[in-house]
Each structure stands twice: as structure tokens, then as C-alpha cells.
Amino acid sequence: MSMFKQVFSALGLLVGSTLSYADVIHIDGKLDEPAWQSATDFTTFYQVVPATHEANENKVNAKVLASEEGVYIGIVNFQPIGQRKKQFNLQDGFMQGEFNRVYLDFSGDGSGAYLFATTLGGGKQDAVVTPQRTTDTDWDGDWESAFYEHSEYWSNEIFVPWDSVSFSTKLDAKGDAIIGVGIQLYDLKSNNIFSNQKQTIGNSDFFLNMPKIEVSIPQQSQLNFVPYVSYQHHFEPRQDKTHESDVGFDLFYKPTHNQTLSFAVNPDFAQVDSDDVDVNYSAVETLRTDKRPFFTQDLSVFSISALQDTKLIHTRRIGAGSDDKRTLITPIDAAVRFVHQGKRAQWGAFAVKENSLDSGAGKDFYAGRFSYREANWQSGILATYVERPFLNRKAKSLAWDSQYQDDRWSIQSAVLMSQIDNLTSQTGNGLSINVGYQFTPNTQLEGQFLRLNRHFDNRDMGYMKRNDWQYSKLSYNHAVNVGNDWLTRIKHTLDISYEANSEGLKLPARQGYRAQLMLNNGSQWTFHLDTVRSGWQDNIGANSAPFVQPSALETRVLYQSPFTGEFSWAASLELDQEGLSGDAIQLALDMTWMPHANWNIKFNNYFREGDGWLVATQQNQLSEYDRTLFINTLEASALIADNLEFSGTLQWSVLEARTKGVYDIENTGLRKNTGLDTSFEDTRLMSQFKLRYRMGAYSDIYLVYRRGGAHQERLEENRVGQQSWLESAKANWTDPIENSVIFKVRYLF
Known part of the structure; x- marks a missing residue:
């Protein structure tokens, strides 16, 4: 044997x-x-x-x-x-x-x-x-x-x-x-x-x-009750509060395997984990994830296939800052959701009511979904509705999405519509198409097309990178299995794209080639060569007029070590042309040390320096900076004992921006504005240390300490960078914006 x-x-x-x-x-x-x-x-x-x-x-x-x-x-x-x-x-x-x-x-x-x-x-x-x-x-x-x-x-x-x-x-x-x-x-x-x-x-x-x-699956019903209690103490008052406490529950009832009714009173909509430091001066919003259980259950029922992360439902909008801008987190009074998954038809709906607060600045969210599926195809409708009484604003969105897949073809499409009723009514539309063809398991061709007109607006509940946008991309992937003594596979990727706005202005568009080499020892090399074609930059921010941005060449080399052993690392080097006439160098280094099977310590460094960083400092005013950006992240995680976990994160960033030139955006082009200095520094720090004891699914005890700060300041150019990076991190630690301890218990009955 x-x-x-x-x-x-x-x-x-x-x-x-x-x-x-x-x-x-x-x-x-x-x-x-x-x-x-x-x-x-x-x-x-x-x-x-x-x-x-x-x-x-x-x-x-x-x-x-x-x-x-x-x-x-x-x-x-x-x-x-x-x-x-x-x-x-x-x-x-x-x-x-x-x-x-x-x-x-x-x-x-x-x-x-x-x-x-x-x-x-x-x-x-x-x-x-x-x-x-x-x-x-x-x-x-x-x-x-x-x-x-x-x-x-x-x-x-x-x-x-x-x-x-x-x-x-x-x-x-x-x-x-x-x-x-x-x-x-x-x-x-x-x-x-x-x-x-x-x-x-x-x-x-x-x-x-x-x-x-x-x-053989028995027909069973299930009732789950998940109460929670939390307490926060703020050593630095948050919105004039030194402590906060909360209690609520989620109730999940499943009469059968294909139906779920969820009901929540003062639900646990607060995330325990902090978001990463986000140094974003672009006009494109950072897309955040959401771990709140009410929204993650039956997630696929409400999913539509639109390109470029375009979503009608982005659940981080719910329970976010109030419309009067007085609170960063708006309490939730109640939420309800029902989902039915039939043999062919699926449908679901949810409603969430935020606390109206004293000013009536809370919001109400509603969504409904229906889809029908046959052997290889699926089609459905998703509708959302948001009421914002404080702004006298009502927002509706609608998507009709379809999908077809067989052993060669993969096709997804979505027709999008939005309507905003404020002082006037504004209706927008969009279209997303993604077509893929698989020649062999190692060779694929994919075409993408996204169009959102200038009036399309889904941001009351959804997410989009921008509107007034037409995006097309053709991508070809081919892998060669080498299998010699040192090289396992080479994967080639070729991307060709075109972008324009609804007026037909050609926007900067990226064309690129990427080669990924997989070695027999488990390491990988990746080589990028991209060119960004010249075009009109119409999304620089601050409602600025478009201007012509020149072409740019970008190159990048990435090495990833084998994951075996106690230590692994990855490093990349990138050389770019940026801005109007600048160059940049970017370095990244990730190191992971695993001194024990239950311990993991990660050290990440990101550094970028260049003299062509473009920022809209006000409407129709463009600043080009000599910019230095450094982000350092230290993470540690451990299984201390059975079911007892520790995690810690310390992240700090330094951005130094020295004015290279300031330009007024005019119809005839860019006009240099001499004598203006828009230099500034931006330093941030975020830290979190968490103990989590797992008692079972949705049953945990958390003890979390958070501390962090941020400092942005306009400075004269010759004063930028005078403070050392460690001193700036120390200043954000000793003068924090957030300094809190959180205790939270939830238990599944």
C-alpha cells in the first residue's frame, strides 16, 4: 500500500x-x-x-x-x-x-x-x-x-x-x-x-x-439574537464629550435557508478598527471597506457589475457624518432587511433610519433588488432612495444589470440612472460593459467601457470616482509556462485605454505593459512600463477649468521574496515623469518578520519625491510642488492564547510641499502667477492597539486603545522641512486629536 x-x-x-x-x-x-x-x-x-x-x-x-x-x-x-x-x-x-x-x-x-x-x-x-x-x-x-x-x-x-x-x-x-x-x-x-x-x-x-x-439539506429555521454593549472614554474630548456608551441588538431570523429577515435597534454600526492614514489631495474620494455585520450579510444579492468601483450602494455612507457637519458618526435608530433567494428569482430590500439629531440632520436610506437567473445568464434591477431633510434633498438611483458566462465568454453590463431633487431636479445616466474572452486557460482578452454623463450622481448612497467620464480599456493577458530549473512562468499583460469627457475632450489615458516572472524558489519579479498620453485634465479639483497635461512615462520594478522562512520582504523602485515638467522617484519596502508561528511583525515604508505634483489650491488656480511624501507603517499581530488575539498598528506620514510654480487656469492655457507661495506641510499619525477574545461567531470581547493626530500648516517655502520627521510624529502623539479607550462586548444567542 x-x-x-x-x-x-x-x-x-x-x-x-x-x-x-x-x-x-x-x-x-x-x-x-x-x-x-x-x-x-x-x-x-x-x-x-x-x-x-x-x-x-x-x-x-x-x-x-x-x-x-x-x-x-x-x-x-x-x-x-x-x-x-x-x-x-x-x-x-x-x-x-x-x-x-x-x-x-x-x-x-x-x-x-x-x-x-x-x-x-x-x-x-x-x-x-x-x-x-x-x-x-x-x-x-x-x-x-x-x-x-x-x-x-x-x-x-x-x-x-x-x-x-x-x-x-x-x-x-x-x-x-x-x-x-x-x-x-x-x-x-x-x-x-x-x-x-x-x-x-x-x-x-x-x-x-x-x-x-x-x-440532503434539512429544512430548518434559525433565530439569532446578537446584543452588544460598548463604552468609550475620550482622554481628549470628542465633540465636547469625554465618554460615550451604547447598547443595542441585531436580530436575524431565517424561516428557511433561502430567506433572511434582519432587524436592528440602535444597531452595532460602529467599527472597532481605525481606517488607515489617508493622504489624498486629489478629486477622487478614497474607497473604504465596511465590516459592519448588518451590511455584509447576503452581500452578493445587492451586488451589481459596474466598472471602476462604481456602486449604487456604498454602505460607509450610512451612519457617516451628519448633514449639519456637527458629528462624524450619525447614530442609527433602526434598520431592517429582508432577502429571498429562489431557484430562479432573488430579491431583497433594506431600510435604515439615522437619528434625526436636534437639527434634523439625519438621513433615511432605502434599497430594493430583484434579479432573475437562468443557466448561463442573469439579469436584475437595483433601486436606491435617500432622504436628506436637512438639505431638502432626495436622491434616487436605478441600475439594470445583466451577466452571461460560458466556458469562453464573460459579459457583464449595467445601465445606470440617477435623479437628484433639490431646488431643481437633475437626471443622469450611465453605461458599463465588460466583455471577456478566454482563448485558453493561459490567454484572455478583455474589453471595458464605462460612460457616466455629467449629471449622473450616485454619491448619496453610492460611490463613483467621477462623472462626466467616458472610459475604454482593452487588456490582453498571456501566460507562458516555462518550467525550467529557475523560471516557472512568465505572464504578459498589455493594456490600452482611452478616456474622454462628455464634451469630447480627450483626457490623459494610460497605456501599459507588465511582465511578471514567477521563479522556482517562490520569488517573483514584476516589470511595468506605462505611458500616460497627453490630454485635458478636467478633474484636478476645486471646480477648476480643464487644462492640457503633457504626456508622461512611468517605469516600475518590483521584487517579492519567497514567503518561506522567518523573514520575507518586497521592494519596488519607480521612476516617473509627473506634472507639467517634473520627474519623480518612488521607493517602497515591505518587510515581515515571523519570530514565532503565532507572531507576525510587519514594517512598511513608502517614499516618493518629485518636482511635478499638481494640486488645485483654489478654483482655477493650480500649484506645482516639489513634494516629499513618506508613510511608515508598523503592524504586529499575535495569538497570545487560545481565542485571545493582539494586534497593534502605528502609522505616520509626512508630506512636505514646496511651491515650484503657481498657475492660473485660463481659456488660453496656463498663465504663471509669480510671487505666490502656497507651500505647506501635512503630518499625520494613527495608532491602535487591540485585544480581542473570541467566544464564537459574532461573540467577542474587545479592548481597544486609539491615539492619533494630524497637523496641516501653510508655510513659507524656506520653512518647509525644518522639523525632523520623528519630531513631527512625536508632536502628533503628544498633542492628539483622538485619544480613546474602547470596551465592547457582543454575543450571539
């Missing part, structure tokens, strides 16, 4: 052909319960990165088993102890140990899936996979995992309860449900990926060819 069969015999994993209800299984990673004997077995795994599709019987073996409670996945990875790496990571953090990915399509029809990933070391990731094959890690699910180590292999055991997700079952002739199961091993040493199917999520036929299994 081979070693691999001996291992499975020792684990009690005998080959089975049908999936049936199982006895209770203890999640310990060992896979030694007799119930595993009736599981469905996957013994052939294909190399999908690089996509050689070589079949392997000696890399991974997996089992899938169902019970009345949920689905179990057992995975045995044949990596000897000297050829594998054990490392813990925080929830949804970057994985630097060997890990398995599991994709579960509970509906079995490609209408969406859930991703569950777990490392050798106990790190976890989970995400929603949309029908467009994009992943959103904001979702956090109720599931369990454990790993086990042997000298010749390591194993993962994963359990996902049926009631942790919403789905509509697809039944076969026998009345059993059909679900899709994709299982992968990421081999850290080689950067290779092995899968039980020949497709990755980057292939258009990923869902179509996902292995299917038959399961």
Missing part, C-alpha cells in the same frame, strides 16, 4: 460515493471519526497556477461530508515537515503559511459562492464571491476550522453550518440538493496552486466546471 493510502487508512478516510448525513464530528483537524467513511472523495488535484493542468494524486486528498447541521470539508496536504511553513494570521489578514481555500456554491448554479480559507497555523479568511467572480472580504461568517500536523502531512478540517449563509437549493431528480465545491492548496515554497478543478476564479468557466456533489 502506498504512503498516501496508508495515511488515509490511518485517518479512517475510506472512499465513498454518496454524501449522506454524518455522525457528530469533532473539529480538531485529525479527520479520524468513522463518519468520514461515507464522504465524497477528491484524490486528483490539478496544478492551476501555473496552469499546466498536470494531474497529481500525491499532493492533496480531500473529503466532503454533510450532516443535519452543515457541511464538513477535510483536506490532507502531503507536505513533509521540512517543506512546509506554519503561521497564524488575524481574520482576513495576509496569509504567510501554507493554506487551503474552499469555494462553496450552495445553490449549485454559479449565482455566487462563499470562500473559506485556513492556514497551517490557524489563520482564517472568508469572503463572498459574486456572480462576477469578484471577492469581498468584508463578510465574516459563522464557521469553524482546525489543523493537525504529522511529520509527512498536515490536515485541515472545516465545518460550515447550513444556517450561516443564505441560499436556494438546486434539487436533482432524487430530491437531493446539488452544491459546488472547489478545493485548493497554495504551496508557499513554489507559489503553485493545486485544485480539484482545472479552473481558477480568474477563468470565466470557474463556476460552470466547479465539481458538484449531492447533499
